[in-house]
Amino acid sequence: MLSLPIILGPTGIGKTEIGIKVAEQINAEIVSCDSMQVYKYMDIGTVKPTKEEQNRIKHYMIDIIDPDEDYNAWAYAKQARKIIKDIYKNGKIPLVVGGSGLYLKALIQGFFDTECTEIATENTEIRERLSKETADVLYNRLLNIDRKRALKLHKNDRKRIIRAIEVYELTGVPMSLLERERAPFNCRPIYIGLFTSRELLYKKINERVEKMIESGFVEEVKWLLEKGYSPVLNSLNGLGYKELITYINGEISLNEAIRLIKRNTRRYAKRQMTWFKKMEEVYWIELPNKNIIEKISGYITCQYTKSL
Helix, strand or coil: CEEEEEEECCCCCCHHHHHHHHHHHHCEEEEEECCCCCECCCCCCCCCCCHHHHHHCCEECCCCECCCCCCCHHHHHHHHHHHHHHHHHCCCEEEEEECCHHHHHHHHHCCCCCCCCCHHHHCHHHHHHHCCCCHHHHHHHHHHHCHHHHCCCCCCCHHHHHHHHHHHHHHCCCHHHHCCCCCCCCEEEEEEEEECCHHHHHHHHHHHHHHHHHCCHHHHHHHHHHCCCCCCCCHHHCCCHHHHHHHHCCCCCHHHHHHHHHHHHHHHHHHHHHHHHCCCCEEEEECCCCCHHHHHHHHHHHHHHHHC
């Protein structure tokens, strides 16, 4: 069974830079675990590794699809598993780096417990939107996307119906199929979690948003819209993009858009940490830590030695 080191943590904490430095130390190649970095042309808003960083260390699962293509955790897990196996075959160590809890869960555990209770926690906006619909509308929609699941439920069982629709929207796969496809990845994950104080993390997030704006984030969003990519696409509903589209449409000021991006990013980081704290066997390291690279590299090396 192969060992798989994974660096996880909330957005804005510095996973990309740390991951690259660790990869240089342990002869690794990086497999991104980020639900937004898979999209081409969306560089500033997803804070992708720069071309220089990608030249230093080979990265996978970045810039693999267009913004108007459907993508989900199901597809990610299948692609990433194959890439990880290929990296091993080529004599390198695959190092997973990212903060998308749903994608990570799909990669390691497959699809999920019978009720899929945790999968829907990744995106509360879907649940809020569905909650406004009538029972008949919800049930008829579920009949269209997952008839097998719908027929198991009473049409007034809003909670389970909404959950099933959420699962479909997040994964692109009916829950009835996911319940049959739960095979875990044949690997031993080595989880390294990064955390810091709330005050410092929020400060880093606010500063990063300011830097994104200065780097041309507004222009990036305008370019995507001018190329014909619809604002209703899942890709353009990501953090930062939806707020700037609202600004570009003249509905709010730029200052208000920036405030919302900062606020929503902080909220997302909080949800990420809630997700990660439920995980078992995570080796947590608090930042800042001047020996962080040596600490992570040493831990991974030690875990590999134990597995031999």
